[in-house]
Amino acid sequence: MLLTGASGGIGQALVDELAGAGARLLVTGRRQPALEALTARHPGQVTALVADLTRADDRHRLVESAREAGCTMLVNAAGVNRVGLFESLSDEEIEALVTLNLTSTLQLTRALLPQLLAAEHGWVVNLGSTFGTIGYPGQAGYCATKFALRGFTQALRRELADTRVHVLHVAPRATRTGMNAPEVEEMNRALSNTMDSPQRVARLVRRAIEAGREETQLGGPERLFARLNALVPGVVDRALRRQLPTIRRFIGKPRGDTP
Template structure:
């Protein structure tokens, strides 16, 4: 495969933002490895791509160490190098924290934080072989603004943002960039957990295709981060400078339920 054709691995590629990212990547001339737990869902994504570019399907659960090793083996065997890793797989669960048992908390952190960190580490040699290469971590506005009743999810996205910032500094000198993407509510299967919050807060909701285009434009420009459009982008800026304003507004919202 000619090296001028970018090779990209996308986790959680069976639906939602992951599927949209894969479609957009293929349209931009990249060859894509579709990774996810549900093989039939990956096949559904694959059917939307141009198969003249030799895209591949890698059914795997990134929280499973053996599956992560298999992902690395497949990418090494097929491509020898990896230009872009997109850590998109994630779970969204919303409820008061006392309703979360240990399994629910572990599921959130293993999927949203631990597995992406481990997979990125494991793929480092293949990313290094393709330098300049890039890691793209799909976070959330909730990773900057902690929402009540999404404490576990918000905490996981805060952690992913911290990992992205630290890794960017750690790998800058070796030619591997890191982009952290923080979309707002997106109309996906996972967004069901946000429905009541979206309605009460009158939040904007984006289509997955729009989010994917924004992310790939930022990746192409080498941006360190990409945030949702206004008003959420403005809220994030206020949160960083005057967090008490956002905290007050969210506290009022939480007390109204």
């Protein structure tokens, strides 16, 4: 399989979990030392290729390597976040979010799709987020990309329904990784938001793949909140409005409520 984002927190845990289950992986990321550590831990099972998914030539190299390795599964785990009030995000930060979390993922998936369609069983596994179902203050840019990724996954699954390609979407909740700034972890503690370890997320992703579950939302409270958001969004609006002072205390300047 080809797994992107392997040098990140969840990505590294996924490599360890999947390799531990016997999978052979071609992994990619932008941090060479982290990738070298993965290949050293799993000799003969993990091959690493440093690449920047936002670059067309790097994506081409990945697809060629995946073809040579006979990959029949693509796990899209690469992503970035920029926590902050939307008005504080720069054009460059918005562009970075959309390019890596969404555009590059779609482009890589499209490029690898002929190989997956030709396989006896092909797989596309997209790692989304709870914030692909629930719009959350301070996460507007990230939510935009993860809502779009969830919609892409659903549409692609339906488009390929009469093929042998399985398309899965797994949505972790808050996870304790190096991507989180210290103030984000402090905010989650103040709001009593449960944070999973990368290892727990990786274990649950593996189980979702093994079960072939098309949609997986990690965390019982998060599943309930997502259901409420779909059915009675006003209830969620009111609940999150009460959290705004705490959210702004950690990631933005406090200001008075608007009517």
